Amino acid sequence: MQSTTFDGAVAVDQGGSSRSLTVVETARVGPRPPPPQWASLSMDCAARTSYQVVFSNALLQSQTSALVEAIGDRKALLVTTPTVDRMYGSAIRAALEKTDTVSTLVLNVREETKSMELVQSVCAEAFSHGLNRRGLLIAFGGGVCSDIVTLSASLIRRGIAHIRVPTTLIGLIDAGIGLKGAVNFRGKKSFIGCFHPPEHVLIDPAFLRTLPRRYLVSGVAEAIKMGIARDESLFDLLERRSLDLVTSGFDEPVVAGRELLQRSIWAMLDELSTNPYEDQTYERLVDFGHSFSPALEGALGFDIHHGEAVAIDMALSATIALSLGLITPDVWQRILGVLRTASLPAFSPRLDVQLCRDALAEACRQRGGSMNLVVPAGIGRAVFLKDPREVTDSLLEHSLGLLSSSAAANS
Ligand SMILES: NC(=O)c1ccc[n+]([C@@H]2O[C@H](COP(=O)([O-])OP(=O)(O)OC[C@H]3O[C@@H](n4cnc5c(N)ncnc54)[C@H](O)[C@@H]3O)[C@@H](O)[C@H]2O)c1
Numbered sequence: 130m131q132s133t134t135f136d137g138a139v140a141v142d143q144g145g146s147s148r149s150l151t152v153v154e155t156a157r158v159g160p161r162p163p164p165p166q167w168a169s170l171s172m173d174c175a176a177r178t179s180y181q182v183v184f185s186n187a188l189l190q191s192q193t194s195a196l197v198e199a200i201g202d203r204k205a206l207l208v209t210t211p212t213v214d215r216m217y218g219s220a221i222r223a224a225l226e227k228t229d230t231v232s233t234l235v236l237n238v239r240e241e242t243k244s245m246e247l248v249q250s251v252c253a254e255a256f257s258h259g260l261n262r263r264g265l266l267i268a269f270g271g272g273v274c275s276d277i278v279t280l281s282a283s284l285i286r287r288g289i290a291h292i293r294v295p296t297t298l299i300g301l302i303d304a305g306i307g308l309k310g311a312v313n314f315r316g317k318k319s320f321i322g323c324f325h326p327p328e329h330v331l332i333d334p335a336f337l338r339t340l341p342r343r344y345l346v347s348g349v350a351e352a353i354k355m356g357i358a359r360d361e362s363l364f365d366l367l368e369r370r371s372l373d374l375v376t377s378g379f380d381e382p383v384v385a386g387r388e389l390l391q392r393s394i395w396a397m398l399d400e401l402s403t404n405p406y407e408d409q410t411y412e413r414l415v416d417f418g419h420s421f422s423p424a425l426e427g428a429l430g431f432d433i434h435h436g437e438a439v440a441i442d443m444a445l446s447a448t449i450a451l452s453l454g455l456i457t458p459d460v461w462q463r464i465l466g467v468l469r470t471a472s473l474p475a476f477s478p479r480l481d482v483q484l485c486r487d488a489l490a491e492a493c494r495q496r497g498g499s500m501n502l503v504v505p506a507g508i509g510r511a512v513f514l515k516d517p518r519e520v521t522d523s524l525l526e527h528s529l530g531l532l533s534s535s536a537a538a539n540s
């Protein structure tokens with residue numbers, strides 16, 4: 130015999146001795162009756178894709194920071210790299226002093242070791258640390274660290290939560306902001322991966338003070354991407370301030386640094402909000418600078434940084450746009466100029482027609498059969514070239530020649 134006594138509490142009569150169970154009503158609807166007959170059914174469910182990106186100026190200086198709040202009382206494994214641990218390990222452990230549920234794993238994650246083996250190491254440590262479904266991973270480092278942590282979090286118990294604390298510029302405005310995690314596989318960059326949204330991304334520009342200049346410059350390329358493709362004000366800001374910001378570790382001018390980060394992050398979130406799993410459209414403005422660059426990175430191995438390859442790709446895409454009459458020589462000069470100001474390269478002798486053709490073929494495979502080469506149509510505006518036949522060998526040859534002469538004239 131069973132009777133509900135008050136909201137959610139059920140009294141159970143067990144042969145005279147009655148005891149009270151506390152049962153919480155769930156929000157679950159149903160059970161729904163089955164349809165009488167069916168030949169096919171659709172499973173419609175809402176996937177969680179919302180998360181918080183929080184701007185904080187003193188993440189490691191307070192024991193009541195956004196990080197402590199985000200962790201709460203959950204058991205967590207903080208994954209970091211030897212460099213970040215050496216620079217910030219004791220500060221983050223001090224900030225988490227009151228939270229005795231977090232342990233640290235220092236992993237030698239580098240682009241060369243971004244592999245499933247490292248994902249397995251994270252999973253093994255999570256297992257040893259006894260993480261349950263409420264358990265949490267924290268990525269504390271650059272894009273390589275967050276890629277590995279994101280993929281690990283998606284696999285542990287079929288998906289646990291993770292928080293990202295990015296410490297590089299690419300992490301702050303790009304790798305740390307999206308839903309993706311990945312590792313390299315058989316020489317192919319980021320070939321195995323997942324979409325697994327973080328729970329929180331905590332942004333603190335102070336980490337950039339110690340980031341080596343070449344990595345800062347590389348990150349600026351991703352901001353330039355957003356400026357050219359969709360935000361003219363961001364482009365203007367980059368033209369005026371990128372050199373000072375790169376020189377000062379984003380410390381000076383503070384307001385410009387903050388605006389650059391916030392505009393870039395907003396642009397990324399805005400692009401993701403309508404296409405978070407990249408299944409709504411293959412026309413993605415954030416692919417600007419990412420059509421030729423993977424092939425160039427592949428060809429040059431680890432001698433080129435991601436952002437440098439993106440910069441060269443943007444310069445070539447802009448030159449193709451110039452050759453097609455989509456932008457004026459003036460706009461083309463401004464685009465090459467903003468790359469130069471930020472100390473980014475605009476050309477590589479390794480770029481040739483064959484490499485470009487191979488890159489565009491791979492872009493077609495990646496983009497559901499359409500090339501969708503993103504080229505500027507002005508400052509803050511871009512369009513998609515869909516058909517590979519429109520980018521002929523002679524157009525590529527002409528554009529590569531123009532770019533090479535311009536690079537030689539400015540070197
Ligand atoms: N998942 C995505 O959507 C996405 C997007 C863009 C890039 N990525 C990936 O991100 C990776 C590149 O990320 P990255 O540029 O951050 O490189 P990275 O993670 O290799 O970090 C660069 C170097 O800086 C060091 N470092 C990190 N923070 C530091 C700090 N505050 N001070 C001093 N040194 C510091 C690191 O130890 C490392 O040696 C690539 O593997 C790329 O594929 C992923």
Ligand SMILES: [Zn+2]
Pocket residue numbers: 303351419435439
């Ligand atoms: Zn990129």
